[in-house]
Amino acid sequence: MPDQPDQSDQPGSPRIEVPGPRRVFANRTLNLRAIQAIGYDMDYTLVHYRVDTWEERAYARLQALLAGDGWPVGGLEFDAGSVIRGLIVDAELGNIVKANRFGYVVRAAHGTRMMEFDEQRSVYLHTPVDLADPRFIFVNTLFSLSETCLYSQLVDLYDDGRLPLINGYEDLFRRVRRRFDEAHVEGTLKAEIVAEPGRFIELDPEAPLALLDQKRAGKRLMLISNAEWTYAREIMRFAFDPFLEPPATWTDLFELVIVGARKPDFFSRQLPLFRIVDPELGLLAPAPGALPGPGAYLGGDATLVEGYLGLSGSQILYVGDHVFADVRMSKASLRWRTALILRELEAELEAIDALAPTEDELARLMAAKEGLERRQRSARLELQRERQAYGERSGSTPAQIEAELEELRARSESLDARIGPLARASAEAFNERWGTPLRAGYDISHLARQIERSADIYTSRVSNLLYATPFAYLRAKRGSMPHD
Numbered sequence: 001m002p003d004q005p006d007q008s009d010q011p012g013s014p015r016i017e018v019p020g021p022r023r024v025f026a027n028r029t030l031n032l033r034a035i036q037a038i039g040y041d042m043d044y045t046l047v048h049y050r051v052d053t054w055e056e057r058a059y060a061r062l063q064a065l066l067a068g069d070g071w072p073v074g075g076l077e078f079d080a081g082s083v084i085r086g087l088i089v090d091a092e093l094g095n096i097v098k099a100n101r102f103g104y105v106v107r108a109a110h111g112t113r114m115m116e117f118d119e120q121r122s123v124y125l126h127t128p129v130d131l132a133d134p135r136f137i138f139v140n141t142l143f144s145l146s147e148t149c150l151y152s153q154l155v156d157l158y159d160d161g162r163l164p165l166i167n168g169y170e171d172l173f174r175r176v177r178r179r180f181d182e183a184h185v186e187g188t189l190k191a192e193i194v195a196e197p198g199r200f201i202e203l204d205p206e207a208p209l210a211l212l213d214q215k216r217a218g219k220r221l222m223l224i225s226n227a228e229w230t231y232a233r234e235i236m237r238f239a240f241d242p243f244l245e246p247p248a249t250w251t252d253l254f255e256l257v258i259v260g261a262r263k264p265d266f267f268s269r270q271l272p273l274f275r276i277v278d279p280e281l282g283l284l285a286p287a288p289g290a291l292p293g294p295g296a297y298l299g300g301d302a303t304l305v306e307g308y309l310g311l312s313g314s315q316i317l318y319v320g321d322h323v324f325a326d327v328r329m330s331k332a333s334l335r336w337r338t339a340l341i342l343r344e345l346e347a348e349l350e351a352i353d354a355l356a357p358t359e360d361e362l363a364r365l366m367a368a369k370e371g372l373e374r375r376q377r378s379a380r381l382e383l384q385r386e387r388q389a390y391g392e393r394s395g396s397t398p399a400q401i402e403a404e405l406e407e408l409r410a411r412s413e414s415l416d417a418r419i420g421p422l423a424r425a426s427a428e429a430f431n432e433r434w435g436t437p438l439r440a441g442y443d444i445s446h447l448a449r450q451i452e453r454s455a456d457i458y459t460s461r462v463s464n465l466l467y468a469t470p471f472a473y474l475r476a477k478r479g480s481m482p483h484d
């Protein structure tokens with residue numbers, strides 16, 4: 001992934017200090033001045049939730065439902081560190097895996113138990129992750145952490161023979177998901193959040209100003225969320241109104257507010273549109289044909305939005321946190337420019353920074369190891385020619401060469417003993433089990449690859465655009481091949 005910082009301030013101008021982890025990164029060059037309209041997702045994009053608090057509640061709800069169905073889940077507890085975004089559930093085998101850019105599994109757990117390297121290798125050597133295969137489910141939102149954690153624990157119970165009515169790991173996964181959806185767990189939780197938003201929402205006082213800057217710079221702003229109107233209204237009031245100058249409220253920032261958007265279908269299908277005629281009561285009136293003007297709507301689709309704005313493709317930027325429903329679909333169907341919000345990036349970059357001395361030492365030792373390997377190779381060839389008496393010869397006796405090889409082997413082993421713990425420390429940064437979301441060994445992770453493919457830019461939070469300013473020219477780093 002590129003690591004191009006956006007620090008485009010002019011010499012002599014007041015310098016805006018951009019905290020390192022809050023930079024904006026570009027996969028493809030994006031000139032914000034050419035963007036006429038910006039659409040924003042709400043949940044985990046404009047509004048950030050305290051992940052552990054939310055996921056603990058979601059977990060408890062699902063657990064209570066399953067307990068009510070007679071499942072033996074009473075003793076289970078949500079383990080926040082057990083999963084991270086970007087992992088993949090292998091529902092066929094009851095595994096959770098992390099894959100690299102090419103889909104090759106680099107780490108795997110069966111249920112909650114991390115697999116040893118040999119076991120993982122024998123299971124996945126010939127089975128790369130393919131997200132088009134329904135067997136693999138991508139954990140691509142923070143809303144899925146509780147479900148994934150519970151699934152891994154249920155796999156343990158299933159293996160112990162304590163879920164006799166379940167027919168395999170895939171059946172287990174589908175049943176848990178269906179129960180979650182049927183019970184409207186997310187809806188029930190949202191009622192809790194509206195009642196007590198301060199407990200669940202992590203406020204970002206800079207986000208409203210970032211949007212105001214964009215609006216005043218002439219961008220036409222839109223909120224496009226799958227949430228229901230009353231929920232979106234309460235959450236946006238709580239998260240935005242305190243940071244705007246009265247009488248302005250959050251609705252003044254947006255030319256269009258579209259709730260109940262049904263993304264990803266919003267980007268690829270034609271769906272009916274309703275106008276919200278009474279914002280307090282949430283009363284609706286059908287709005288057939290076209291978007292009649294600024295205001296709040298329910299449903300509709302991206303084609304209606306483009307028609308209303310008189311804009312298309314590269315003039316519109318969409319900002320969201322869901323790799324598939326927000327970013328991949330708006331890019332694939334409509335060629336909109338795209339920005340992915342990835343809050344974990346801040347912790348990932350901090351972990352990488354803290355690791356810098358370890359990585360430097362690791363690189364030094366790896367270079368020494370390569371040097372030793374070069375000498376071992378040529379000594380081996382020398383020995384072969386000496387023994388079989390052909391080609392160019394060094395003049396050393398086989399016994400001398402063998403002694404040298406022995407010494408090289410001993411040095412290589414002692415190097416390995418120093419490399420091992422450093423490599424482990426590097427692999428366990430951010431999360432002890434899974435490492436960082438965007439790296440996978442020496443390669444980038446499957447999540448990073450999805451981001452690279454679909455997101456023109458990515459950053460940890462919307463308010464980072466405040467530092468970038470609405471006038472930023474976000475340059476992608478030149479692509480590179482190993483030979484560069």
Ligand SMILES: [Mg+2]
Nearest residue numbers: 041043044321
């Ligand atoms: Mg979202």
